[in-house]
Amino acid sequence: MLYRTAGQFKTSYAADHALFPVRQDAWLLGVIMVLAWVVFPLAASDFTFQALLIPVLIYSLAALGLNILTGYAGQLSLGTGAFMGVGAYACYKIMTIFPGLNLAVAIGLSGFFSAAVGVAFGLPSLRIKGFYLAIATLAAQFFLVWLFEKWSWLYNDSASGAIQVPNLSMFGLGVAGPTATSITQYYFVLAVVSLVTIAAINITRGRIGRMWKAVRDMDIAAELVGINLMKAKLSAFAVSSYIVGVAGALFVFLWRGAAEPNLFDIPLSFRVLFIAIIGGLGSVLGNYLGAILIVALPVILNIVPEALGIPVSSSVVEHLNVMTIGGLIIMFLIVEPHGLARFWAMIREKMIIWPFPH
Amino acid sequence: MSAHHDAHHDIALARNDGLKPGDVLLDIRNVSLAFGGVKAITDVSFDIRKGEIRAIIGPNGAGKTSMLNVINGFYTPQEGVIVFRGRERRAMKPHDAVAQGIARTFQNVALFKGMSTLDNIMAGRSVFMKESLFWQMLWRGRALKEEIAHREKVEEIIDFLEIQHIRRTPVGRLPYGLQKRVELGRALAMEPSLLLLDEPMAGMNLEEKEDMSRFIIDVNRQRGTTIALIEHDMGVVMDLSDRVVVLDYGKKIADDVPEKVKANKQVIDAYLGVAH
Amino acid sequence: MEFLHSILVKPFADMIGAPDFLLQVLWEGLVSGVLYALIALGFVLIYKSSRIFNFAQGIMVVFAALSLVGLHEKGVPAWLAVPLTLVIMLGLAIAIERVVLRPLVNQPDIILFMATIGITLFLIGFGELIFGGENKVMITEQLGIPTGSFAFEPFGGFVSIEQKDLTAVIGAVLLVAGLLLFLNKSSMGRAIRALGDDHQAALSVGISLSMIWVVVWFIAGVIALATGIVWGARADVSFALEVIAYKALPVLMLGGLESVLGAIVGGLAIGLLEKLFEIYWGQPLLGGNTETWFAFVFALVILLFRPQGLFGEKIIERV
Numbered sequence: 001m002l003y004r005t006a007g008q009f010k011t012s013y014a015a016d017h018a019l020f021p022v023r024q025d026a027w028l029l030g031v032i033m034v035l036a037w038v039v040f041p042l043a044a045s046d047f048t049f050q051a052l053l054i055p056v057l058i059y060s061l062a063a064l065g066l067n068i069l070t071g072y073a074g075q076l077s078l079g080t081g082a083f084m085g086v087g088a089y090a091c092y093k094i095m096t097i098f099p100g101l102n103l104a105v106a107i108g109l110s111g112f113f114s115a116a117v118g119v120a121f122g123l124p125s126l127r128i129k130g131f132y133l134a135i136a137t138l139a140a141q142f143f144l145v146w147l148f149e150k151w152s153w154l155y156n157d158s159a160s161g162a163i164q165v166p167n168l169s170m171f172g173l174g175v176a177g178p179t180a181t182s183i184t185q186y187y188f189v190l191a192v193v194s195l196v197t198i199a200a201i202n203i204t205r206g207r208i209g210r211m212w213k214a215v216r217d218m219d220i221a222a223e224l225v226g227i228n229l230m231k232a233k234l235s236a237f238a239v240s241s242y243i244v245g246v247a248g249a250l251f252v253f254l255w256r257g258a259a260e261p262n263l264f265d266i267p268l269s270f271r272v273l274f275i276a277i278i279g280g281l282g283s284v285l286g287n288y289l290g291a292i293l294i295v296a297l298p299v300i301l302n303i304v305p306e307a308l309g310i311p312v313s314s315s316v317v318e319h320l321n322v323m324t325i326g327g328l329i330i331m332f333l334i335v336e337p338h339g340l341a342r343f344w345a346m347i348r349e350k351m352i353i354w355p356f357p358h
Numbered sequence: 359m360s361a362h363h364d365a366h367h368d369i370a371l372a373r374n375d376g377l378k379p380g381d382v383l384l385d386i387r388n389v390s391l392a393f394g395g396v397k398a399i400t401d402v403s404f405d406i407r408k409g410e411i412r413a414i415i416g417p418n419g420a421g422k423t424s425m426l427n428v429i430n431g432f433y434t435p436q437e438g439v440i441v442f443r444g445r446e447r448r449a450m451k452p453h454d455a456v457a458q459g460i461a462r463t464f465q466n467v468a469l470f471k472g473m474s475t476l477d478n479i480m481a482g483r484s485v486f487m488k489e490s491l492f493w494q495m496l497w498r499g500r501a502l503k504e505e506i507a508h509r510e511k512v513e514e515i516i517d518f519l520e521i522q523h524i525r526r527t528p529v530g531r532l533p534y535g536l537q538k539r540v541e542l543g544r545a546l547a548m549e550p551s552l553l554l555l556d557e558p559m560a561g562m563n564l565e566e567k568e569d570m571s572r573f574i575i576d577v578n579r580q581r582g583t584t585i586a587l588i589e590h591d592m593g594v595v596m597d598l599s600d601r602v603v604v605l606d607y608g609k610k611i612a613d614d615v616p617e618k619v620k621a622n623k624q625v626i627d628a629y630l631g632v633a634h
Numbered sequence: 635m636e637f638l639h640s641i642l643v644k645p646f647a648d649m650i651g652a653p654d655f656l657l658q659v660l661w662e663g664l665v666s667g668v669l670y671a672l673i674a675l676g677f678v679l680i681y682k683s684s685r686i687f688n689f690a691q692g693i694m695v696v697f698a699a700l701s702l703v704g705l706h707e708k709g710v711p712a713w714l715a716v717p718l719t720l721v722i723m724l725g726l727a728i729a730i731e732r733v734v735l736r737p738l739v740n741q742p743d744i745i746l747f748m749a750t751i752g753i754t755l756f757l758i759g760f761g762e763l764i765f766g767g768e769n770k771v772m773i774t775e776q777l778g779i780p781t782g783s784f785a786f787e788p789f790g791g792f793v794s795i796e797q798k799d800l801t802a803v804i805g806a807v808l809l810v811a812g813l814l815l816f817l818n819k820s821s822m823g824r825a826i827r828a829l830g831d832d833h834q835a836a837l838s839v840g841i842s843l844s845m846i847w848v849v850v851w852f853i854a855g856v857i858a859l860a861t862g863i864v865w866g867a868r869a870d871v872s873f874a875l876e877v878i879a880y881k882a883l884p885v886l887m888l889g890g891l892e893s894v895l896g897a898i899v900g901g902l903a904i905g906l907l908e909k910l911f912e913i914y915w916g917q918p919l920l921g922g923n924t925e926t927w928f929a930f931v932f933a934l935v936i937l938l939f940r941p942q943g944l945f946g947e948k949i950i951e952r953v
Binding site for chain 1 (some may be wrong): 430432451452453456457461462464468469470471472473477480481482484485487489491494495496497501502504505506509510513544545548
């Protein structure tokens with residue numbers, strides 16, 4: 001009943017190319033927007049901001065970046081963590097060299113550095129395919145993290161080898177560093193994530209997105225319909241790494257507050273990959289669903305036994321968490337290899353034709 | 359003038375050959391192709407004239423598909439010359455071939471399985487579309503205008519091929535016959551001056567074959583597109599084509615109008631498997 | 635000029651200047667290489683027989699070693715702990731076949747690959763839950779592995795070879811020999827090899843696919859245990875060991891996903907080269923610890939020139 005699409009006729013191709021051709025989708029998005037922009041910030045505690053809302057947004061963004069490369073363009077990458085690191089270190093150096101710069105501008109610029117590094121490590125994709133390429137992206141992963149550790153210029157030669165986010169403000173409000181409030185940080189991250197998401201939706205449904213998907217589905221055929229494989233693959237690496245880099249800068253500047261090289265190690269790459277897989281490869285929405293699940297899981301595993309009065313040590317929770325995520329991945333792949341986004345698509349389809357079975 | 363018009367214009371210029379129907383569009387001269395030590399094509403010469411339907415036939419493994427791959431630049435022959443619209447070439451990238459006006463379909467359907475019919479055919483417009491990442495991100499102005507202009511072209515093709523009802527269906531879910539039709543649509547979207555069809559009717563039932571034959575004839579007559587096709591169904595070949603070239607073991611054994619080819623002793627032997 | 639000298643001349647001068655040290659470095663590299671080759675071998679077997687890019691191979695090494703040490707800690711004597719660990723690995727192989735592989739049969743490669751990442755995580759969490767996350771010491775002596783060392787004095791210098799390393803190399807050689815014998819002489823082994831070429835043909839021999847998968851994953855488990863014992867004797871047993879498991883991946887890039895020979899040669903080559911690079915270039919010039927990435931970058935560079943790897947055949951694309 002709620003999802004009745006009958007009677008909504010499009011009279012021009014422009015209307016058919018609107019962001020949400022179905023009215024109910026637009027309403028649903030409106031509700032989510034109100035929740036995200038109004039209800040959550042009013043209701044959330046500091047803990048909720050820091051443990052759930054902000055990390056969900058940042059991980060979603062990183063997964064969106066990875067999804068463009070792996071889900072849309074079909075190039076499997078295991079080096080996302082390191083590219084997040086490039087964004088974070090780039091942002092740190094930009095803010096060191098230009099201390100007065102607006103943080104939003106610095107984060108936007110730092111994405112270009114990760115994009116450049118991404119393209120450089122994407123060059124092998126022109127010669128190497130499939131699993132061989134996936135292993136090749138591990139070269140980026142291990143080499144870059146090593147570089148973050150050895151190249152002391154990156155962390156301003158600090159003795160700890162870590163980068164520390166200074167107090168930064170925008171329009172008089174503290175957005176980063178120890179004095180920033182969670183709510184401003186949340187709004188900052190939400191704004192960036194919203195903008196990038198809209199851009200990503202637009203890119204993936206147009207000429208460039210079709211080019212990527214064609215390469216993913218059948219690269220030889222793509223070449224034979226006139227798609228330049230080099231341009232398609234490298235543009236996917238560039239756009240993907242840009243978004244991942246921005247996510248990395250947000251990760252350190254708006255959430256963690258400090259970072260050591262090993263923060264960007266392979267577990268981070270995998271966490272982002274899981275979000276993309278569980279959410280659904282080749283979908284924008286899935287990244288948010290996947291991030292909610294992966295970020296919330298340890299929190300739930302922490303809270304539930306406590307609420308039930310079962311004493312569980314934090315290390316047990318950690319182990320259970322890892323185990324559960326592993327199990328969930330296998331379960332999802334068996335039940336629905338296309339992830340949570342496909343679940344939603346099926347539910348939506350059912351609602352449109354309800355009460356009829358098909 | 360918007361960018362897609364420019365792109366279109368460039369390609370139109372590249373394709374403006376000044377050829378009249380009946381002139382030689384593609385000339386293949388003494389082409390040989392080998393993989394390692396295995397010869398796929400040996401010293402084959404033939405031409406394709408503007409406006410005709412040219413069939414390439416022969417038993418399995420005769421080198422027909424390899425020939426198409428040579429024509430559209432996927433394979434580079436070791437020997438011989440290919441002249442397309444009076445211009446000689448040896449090596450080229452397949453996407454350059456598309457820009458010059460050569461499009462094709464494949465023996466085993468090579469569609470983008472995860473994409474809808476509409477997106478598959480839109481992908482065929484890739485060479486004409488140029489709007490930058492910046493405009494794509496905004497999805498306003500030039501990018502949207504370009505998208506809609508090409509959508510109109512694609513809808514014409516969808517109407518022509520009578521596949522409106524599967525516009526939004528992922529092609530992986532379509533039956534084989536319809537997939538073949540979508541693939542023809544994708545090739546047409548490239549606005550080719552030479553269309554290469556690799557067994558367009560393989561695995562089809564009679565009705566589907568009739569539909570496909572009708573589309574091929576219409577493309578040829580209405581759009582004036584030159585067609586080279588590989589087909590095993592001799593009835594179809596004889597009905598559709600203007601001239602037939604016959605390959606066997608990578609060599610040309612006949613090249614003539616259908617009636618003469620049908621009566622050719624060597625051709626009959628090749629098909630019946632008589633040892634030479 | 636001085637820079638060029640330091641990368642192009644000095645390392646080689648150092649090698650010639652101290653040949654005994656060079657020998658020591660080569661030996662160390664060889665031992666690592668043997669282990670890389672072993673892990674890669676387990677991987678190749680699984681890929682050949684089921685087209686699965688088994689990311690969990692490395693974690694199986696840790697899991698096997700951890701089970702062995704964990705059992706011993708719980709009071710099981712060493713001579714019994716080894717067969718019991720093998721039983722655990724067999725159970726693991728059966729469980730993976732039942733729970734993961736069977737429902738996912740015929741899915742695209744990437745899905746199966748992701749599933750093995752799921753297995754990896756599950757095993758990490760499960761292993762730590764049962765045996766604890768702290769580092770453990772391999773029960774080297776209890777297993778009867780000699781721990782002394784031989785000293786040699788070639789070129790008037792000094793080279794020391796640990797007996798456990800020597801045992802490892804000999805053990806590995808025997809294991810590989812046994813494996814090759816199994817693959818080439820037994821009907822099950824032939825079925826596994828045939829499976830790589832043609833599923834239908836292999837099935838027509840009359841051995842069920844699930845049976846083959848269990849056997850293959852069990853063999854991979856045996857290899858994992860052997861690798862785990864040897865590596866654990868050189869360092870502590872913990873999930874930090876997984877880093878060495880990643881090393882098998884560039885070996886596979888070099889040697890090809892399906893080549894047994896490639897895994898062995900690639901493993902040895904990478905073990906030797908990364909050691910040489912670390913000692914003669916990494917530590918003096920780059921601040922050391924280059925072993926984390928050298929193998930990957932090296933394999934990547936080779937692949938740029940030979941996309942099919944060292945032992946793969948040239949791929950002809952068809953449409």
